[in-house]
Amino acid sequence: MNKLFAFFLAMLLPVVLFAQTPKMGEFTQNEIDLKEISYEPGASAVFLVASGESRFFSNILETNYFYRIKILTEAGKEYADIPIGYFAGSTNVEVVSAIKAQITTYTNGVPEVTTLGKESIFQVDLGNGYKEFRISFPNAQVGSILEFSFKKADKNIEFLDGWSFQRSVPVLFSNYQITMIPQLEYKMIGQGENFYHRSEKSEGNGVYSWTLRDLYSLKGEPYMKNYQDYVDKVEFQLSRYQTAATTSGPEWTDHLNTWEKLGDELIEYYSVRGFYRTNPLEREVLSLDLSKGSQKDKAEIAYYYIRDNFINEGEDLIYTKQTLPQLLKSKKGAPGELMLAYMGILKSQGIECNPVLIGSKGHGRSDIVPFPFLNQFDEILLLVKLDGNLQFLDLSDPLAPFGYVDLDKHVKGGLFLEKNASKLIPIDIRHNSNKLVFSNIKLDTETGDLVIENTIRNYFYEGLASAHLVEILEKNDKPLEELFSEKYDALEIRNVKVDDLLEDKNMYNISFESVLKNAMSEDLIIFNPLQISKFATNPFTQEFRVFPVDFEYAFNETYTANLVIPEGYELDDYPTNESITIPGSPIGFSYSTENLGEIFKITARLEVKNPLIPSSSYGDLKFFMESVSSKLTAPVILKRISIP
Known part of the structure; x- marks a missing residue:
């Protein structure tokens, strides 16, 4: 920190008192009776209260933290071990102190309160200046309410960590309050859908407060690996500070660079x-x-x-x-x-x-x-x-x-x-990361097997992803057939070959055969010509969605299957034509069939036009993908009409 900045800061900063914080052991009847989170059933635990209050004292930011957690299931007992991490460095940049903790368990409506002593709170040096206090709550049971509070003093007041409102389990009440002073001017950095549209905000006399209620748990979801980028939070960056107060007014020094x-x-x-x-x-x-x-x-x-x-x-x-x-x-x-x-x-x-x-x-x-x-x-x-x-x-x-x-x-x-x-x-990086799949299907009358000859052309990043999968198998001395064995559990996979043309043509080709053994032994030959698609299984099965769906880039997948109708057989059943999308058309799917006499042609196409689909469209997307997976897994049935 700039020495001149630190000197004037120490001279000018007053002491600002905290607002009232929640008190340990003072529960509402609803908190005592709570057994399940209505909007997220099955949650193992819940933060009943998460609260932070920050103020400046001299050249240090002090924050009082208070948390109240209730264990809802056996799995929730993992929250009986709480880490409090901080960066001490070589100069005690951050200092954690005044740790208090207690656990309350109700038996037949009677509370049993245990206040934790030093034997349940210990410090661990993680190396490179990082340290951690660990709180171990004894005899935690389903229904136990865990409470802990602590104070953190932070010398780094150029960038304030602020507050993250969500946790790994649901949060019923999350509040952050900071008391600013006129000698420091900060830029507020907010983020998150809930923060901007649902938070209860208040401001007055330099005191700023944000409250969010009934938040879903913070965890990964299908097609959202970077959910940390959407967490509801508020942070602060120092913009300028007052270096003197004169009769002509305050003098300011810019801290934030251009x-x-x-x-x-x-x-x-x-x-x-x-x-x-x-x-x-x-x-x-x-x-x-x-x-x-x-x-x-x-x-x-x-x-x-x-x-x-x-x-x-x-x-x-x-x-x-x-x-x-x-x-x-x-x-x-x-x-x-x-x-x-x-x-x-x-x-x-x-x-x-x-x-x-x-x-x-x-x-x-x-x-x-x-x-x-x-x-x-x-x-x-x-x-x-x-x-x-x-x-x-x-x-x-x-x-x-x-x-x-x-x-x-x-x-x-x-x-x-x-x-x-x-x-x-x-930054706008454009590419055509598409996938083309060609399948020729015919009955081998000599072996009685139904043979599907598949060729996959993966372009750009689809191809690069395939190259990584192949590399993993080769490094572990595993056969390439494992690329498809899970999708074709009822079929034999053979003759897998790869052709890496990424450097020359931005294309990575894979060919293989999937074989239905002894197909001619049955009067009905039932098979799925398009089960190779990764969307043959609906990835969206959860009832609700917290974060957007991120397909990472726009793409299309096109599947073409040509079935040679063998002598002595006829088409008994096959999927009907269909074309679907969702409101706004960020994604679409079409499925069509064409009878060309001896050849029966199936074409399916999935196109993602907008790779980032908001959580508000999740219900429509879930239903859409269920329809897609149903169509991609729908069988074609050949019926024997005579013995050749």
Whole structure:
């Protein structure tokens, strides 16, 4: 923290008293009687109360926390062990104190209260400055009410953690209050559908309060791996502070940088570490010939050189542990380091190349906060001009071809770094990640088997996902047939072959046969020609949805099956034509059949136009996908009419 800032802060900050906090042991009858959460039945536990109250004292932010949890099922007993994590560092940046805890269990309507002593509260050093207090509630039973409170003092008042309203189990009442002072001016950063549309807000005399009620549990859902980006929360970033109070009015100092200043600080950091090269790299340092070809040719050669000759390990961050020369010598580094090394190589060739800082999916935000603070960014992209064309480049995935960007980096925007001109820019990475499946179905009269010859063409990121699945099987010495064994449990899988054309044609092909053994031994041959689809099983089975459905990108899957009707058989039954969507048409499905004499053709197509579907449309989407899965699993039936 700036010393001048700290001095004036200590001189100017008054002591602000807390509002009244909930009291331990004072339960409502509803809390005592509660056995199940009406809007989330089956919940193992519930936060009856979650409360935080913050105030400034000298140059420290103090927050009083109070929690009341009720155990609803046997599984809920896990909440009898509570961790309280904090960062102490080497200077006690955060200090947790005044921990109190008690457990109340009712037997025949009579409360038994146990106040926890020091033997039930202990501290653990997690390393690297992180510590944790652990509270262990004794004899927790279904119906027990657990309460604990503590105080945390935080010296870092430049960015305030604020409050997250949701927890891993339902929350009936979640409240956060902060008392601001006139000598500090903060930007409030709110997030979440509930926070903006359902919260009870109050403001007066520098006291700000938010309350949310009846919140669903915070947990992963199908097609939403980055739910942390949608959590209801409020945070604060220091914007400016008062350095003096004069007769002509207060004097202020800006604390929050401009985008340009923030960018210049990062550029200086990268320059000192050698990543902003202006002269060619020595051949003995970089055993790579980039003297010929277009800028795109050079960029591709350099990309594959780093991807295939460097070890990609470590956490993807915007800061580096190595300089460019060290990286080129060690030939290993974290994804962010490899990205900057790649930038250094491109710049040494006179190619225009700039980093773009992004907040990746799962980092905690669904949108960029529109004022400059660094905490919202955690990973790097490169924006490169190749032969006059701009292109985003990434080195996060060791299997990805040139031009692919990790899906977690497909975000709305980022901070483009350029000397004296850093700014926010939109990120729009377009691709056609589709899937085409062709199936030829015929009866082998010699063996009596029904043979389905399948060819799958996976494009772009669908292909990359398939490449990763194959790599996993190969690394574990498992047969490729396992790619399909779960979907075809009644069929024999054989002759699986893969053809990796991602680098040349952005396509990854897989072919295989699925065989219904001894099909001719029955008068009715019943089979499903389209069960290969991952949507043959409805992924949306839960009754409610907390977060949006995120398919990650727009795509379509097209399935074409040609059935050769064998001699002596006729079509007995098959699915009818259908075309469905949901309101707004973000997703659609069609299924059609065509009888061409000896050939019976089935075509199905699923198209996702808008990959992010709000939770308010979940009911429609669930019904839609149930219809899709029913159609994709509907059988075709061949009936014997004569013996050939």
